[in-house]
Amino acid sequence: MNIKRISLYPSVASIISLSLLMSPQVNAAAENAGEFYLGAKTGWSYFSGFCDPKEGCDDNSDDDAWGGSVYGGYQFNNWLSLEGGYNYLGNAKTYFAAEDVKSKIQNGELGLKADWNLGSAWNLFGKAGTSYNDIEHKSSIGESESDNNWSLMLGAGLEYQLSHNWRVRTEYQWFDDVGSSSVGDTDVHYVSLGLSYYFGSSDKGAAATAAAAATTAAMVQDEPMVEAEPAPEPLPAATLSKGAFGHDSTELTPEAKSSLDPVVTYLDQRQDVNVTVTGYTDSTGSAEYNQKLSEQRAQKAADYLTANGVDSSRVTVEGKGEADPIADNSxxxxxxxxxxxxxxxxEAQ
Structure with missing residues (x-):
């Protein structure tokens, strides 16, 4: 069977992805640390130099195809995941004077995925690992041959976090020398678009908090009642956190507005009281981005107060970015x- 052997020509994209993996700045937006995920993708495969006219094949031979994949992984921490998957890379067709050869190419891959956060939703990643390749060659004259080997896999891509559970990704992968040298080999370039689902919840801490509150309440009920002196009226405060804003948005949700309504009522009753509205973010993303986002969200809360009758002179707005965390950012x-x-x-001065 006359199938061409192709030399190794590393692509620029492969070098870029390897550099990304080695970068000390890698630190993703890890909403999903400690979670498993599954995904599927489809895309275009190109078999680099699969047909060389110098070896007798027709230069009209098909050296690209549509492919599809399923993949899954586990995200260990803020930036590192272990990911594996199955790739159906399509069929290459090589035309010779005496015969035509159809080569079905598929493989399984396993590697490490490193993330680099670009903001509150965008995530750049690089991958490095290995693949086990299976190629089935069938010729028009009835001959067939199976070819298997291991090869290097490198990749890079971009993800967008639609919600806590869903991410969409676009990805480039390079598989080196797919096929053994005794039969024929090719570099495979694979560009795809995929969707991932993470098996976790942004409300994971809610159940534990509720249980702790219930335990505390039970302990209080068991204590003997002690009559105490009435406490002075406290100045109330409100905190908008869970569910206050949409993902990567500065617009208040209906729940956040409901939380602010008692604030409006209190300020209407107490003209001697002013209000300070302060925005904060987590440590994900750059300090400059977080500072701007904290200011924008604080301003949205202040705008709601003034739109409902609170004089703007009584409202002070500030953003503190990722400063003063009240919980663990990891x-x-x-x-x-x-x-x-x-x-x-x-109190007003």
Missing amino acids: TAEGREQNRRVEIHYV
Whole structure:
């Protein structure tokens, strides 16, 4: 069977992805640390130099095809995942004077995926690992041959986090020398678009918090009642955190507006009290981006107060970015608590 052997010509994209993996700045937006995920993707495969007219094949031979994949993995921490999958890379067709050869190419891959956060939703990633390849060659004169080998896999891509559970990705992968040299080999370039689902919840801490509150309440009920002196009226405060804003948005949700309505009522009753609205973010993303986002979200809360009758001279707005965290930024629950807007009341001077 006359199938061409192709030399190794590493692509520029492969070098870029390897450089990304080695970068010390890798640190993704890890909403999904400690979670498993599954996904599917489809795309275009190109078999580099699969047909060389110098070896007798027709230069009209098909050296590209549509492919499809399923994949899954586990995200260990803020930036590192283990990912594996199956790729159907399509069929290459090589035409010779005496015969035609159809080569079905598929493989399984396993590698490490490293993330680099570009903001609150965008995520750049690189991959490095290995693949086990299976090629089935069938000729028009009835001959067939199976070809298997291991090869290097490198890749790079971009993800967008639609929600806590869903991410969409576009990806480039390079598989080196797919096929053994005794039969024929080719570099495979694979560009795809995929969708991933993460098996976790942004409300993972809610059940634990509720249980702790119930336990505390039970302990209080068991204590003997002690009559105490009435406490002075406290100045109330409000915190907008979970569910206050849409993902990567500065617009208040209906739940956040409901939380602000008692603030409006209190300020209407207490003309001697002013309010300070302070925005915060978690540590994901750049400090400059987080500072701007905290200011925008605080301003949205302040705008709601003034739109409902609170004089703007009584409202002070500030953003503190990722400063003053109230929880651990290394967990999804902690980051959710740190993404907040606090409303504090101060007596007018």
